[in-house]
Amino acid sequence: MLDLLIKNVRLVRPNQADVPTVDIGIRDGKFARIAPSIESSEAKEVHDGQGRLAFPGLVDAHMHVGIYQPLAQDAVTESKAAAMGGVTSAITYFRTGEYYLNKGGAYKDFYPEVLDISSGRYWVDYAYHLAPINKSHIDEMPALLSQHGVSSFKIFMFYGGHGLHGKSDQQHNFLKLAEDEKYDFAHFEFIMRQLSAMLKANPQQAPYISLSLHCEVADILNAYTTIVQKEGKLKGLHAYSAARPPHSEGLAVFIASYLAHETNCANINLLHLTSRKALEAALMMRDLFPHINFRREVTIGHLLLDTDEPNGVLAKVNPPIRPRADVEFLWEKVLSGDVDWVVSDHACCSSEQKYNAAHPDDIWMAKSGFGGTEYMLSGLHSEGRKRGLSLNRMAELVSWNPAQRYGLLAKGDVTEGYDADLVLFDPNETFIVRATESESFQGYTPFEGHELNGRVKITYLRGQKIYENGKVLGPANGQYIKRPGA
DSSP, X not given: OBSEEEEEEEEOOTTOSOOXXXXXXXXXTEEEEEXXXXXXXXXXXXXXXXXXXXXXXXXXEEEOTTSSSOHXXXXXXXXXXXXXXXXXXXXXXXXXXXXXXXXXXXXHHHHHHHHHHHTTTOSSEEEEEEOOOSHHHHXXXXXXXXXXXXXXXXXXXXXXXXXXXXXXXXXXXXXXXXXXXXXXXXXXXXXXXXXXXXXXXXXXXXXXXXXXXXXXXXXXXXXXXXXXXXXXOOOHHHHHHHHSOHHXXXXXXXXXXXXXXXXXXXXXXXXXXXXXXXXXXXXXXXXXXXXXXXXXXXXXXXXHOOTTOTTGGGGOOSSOOOOHHHHHHHHXXXXXXXXXXXXXXXXOOOHHHHSBTTBTXXXXXXXXXXXXXXXXXXXXXXXXXXXXXXXXXXXXXXIIHHHHHHTBTTOSSOSTTSBOOEEEEEEEEEEEOOGGGOOOXXXXXXXXXXXXXXXXXXXXXXXXXXXXXXXXXXXOOOOBOOSSBO
C-alpha cells in the first residue's frame, strides 16, 4: 500500500519538455510510483491535486539563517517562511566572526554547536556552507567534509577591507582574526589549493565539492563609497549601487577565476551576480578557462527589484540592487541558459536592525540583507512566464541544478526513489505581497505591494504536509543533510 496518493496534478520535472497530468504515489517518505492513473484503493490516504502544477521541492541554496537573530530562533521562523514558498531544502551560509554565533575559534568546536542548536528547529531539511576565515580553518576543510558532510565552502572577497554594511577599518575584529593574519587574495588562493587537493583525494565525491565566491573588491568599494558620499548627489538604492559599482563585481570575478585556474580548483560557484558587467565577466571566464566548472547564480531579489524600488532602504543588500537595464540583462541570461540557479539570499533582518528609526531613509545607516525565500517560486513564475521561461526550466533553476551541484542527491526531481518533496502550485492565483502574511520574523519585505502571479498552495517534505493554504503544519521535522547524500 502507498502511504499517500496525490491524484490529478500536472507534473513539472527538470530536464523534460512536457507537463503531463499524473498521479503520484508516496511510500516511506519517497516517491514510489508515478503514472497517468493509480487506483485510490492502492493508498491509505488520497489527496486531490485539483489539476495544480506539481514542482519538485525547492532547494534554496543561498540563505543566511542565524545572521541577525539567534540561530535557535531564526531556524524556526525562517524555515517556516521557506516552507511557505515551497522550499524543502535550505542550504545556509555560516561562519565564525561577528554575527552568527559571534565567536571565533576552530570549526571542530564551532560547527558541532551549530548542529546542536539547529537540531529539531527546522521545518525543512537543511545543510550548511562554511567559510574558512582563518588559516586553521583551511586545514579543517577535509575533516568538515568527511565527518560532517560539508562539501561546499565560501569566500567573501570584500571582507578583508570593507565592512558588511559599508566602509570599515575594524575587519580584524569583525572576522576575529589574529594580528598576524589577513583575509586577502593569498588566503583565497590557499583555500582553493586545499579544495583542489580535496577534489583529487575524493574522486567519487568530487562533482559535489565546490567553492562559492561573493565577488566584490574592497578597494573599489572603499574608493567609490567615498566619492558617492562626498558628492551627495545620489540617494537611496541609486547611491548604494554606485558605491559598490558593477565593475567591482566584474574585477572580482576575473581575480577569482584566474586563481581557480592557477590552483586547478575545478568547481567554482559565482554567487548572486547582479549586473551586466558581472555576468559578462563570468561568461568570459567560462570561455577563457573551460577546464573550470563554473556555475552562475542570481537571486530572486535582483530579478524582481531595481534601484527605483519604492520600498527604498528595505532593499539594501550586498551586492546591491541594480538599475532596470541590469535586471533585464539578468533575465536575458536566465532565458538563454547562462544562469544555473536562482536563490533567495534570505537574511532575516528585523526593522529595528534594518534601519535607523531617526533616519529611516538613510541608506548608509541601514543594514544589508533581507528575506525572500517565501516568494522565490512565485516571483520566478510571475516574471518568468511573461518572458517565455518554461515551467521545466524553472524546476531546473530552483530544484535540480542546485541539488546536483551541492550533493543533495535525493532532492530536486519527482521520480521514483527520490525524497517525496513536492510543491502544489496554482499558476493562476494572483496575490499582493504582504509581510504580515509571512511566517518570517522580519516583519517587512522589500517586495511589499508587488503583485505576483502563481502561488504555492501545499508543500510536502518527504511525504509529510508541512504547509497548506497559508498555514505551516506539524512539528519541525527537518533533517540535517550530510552531503553528498543519496
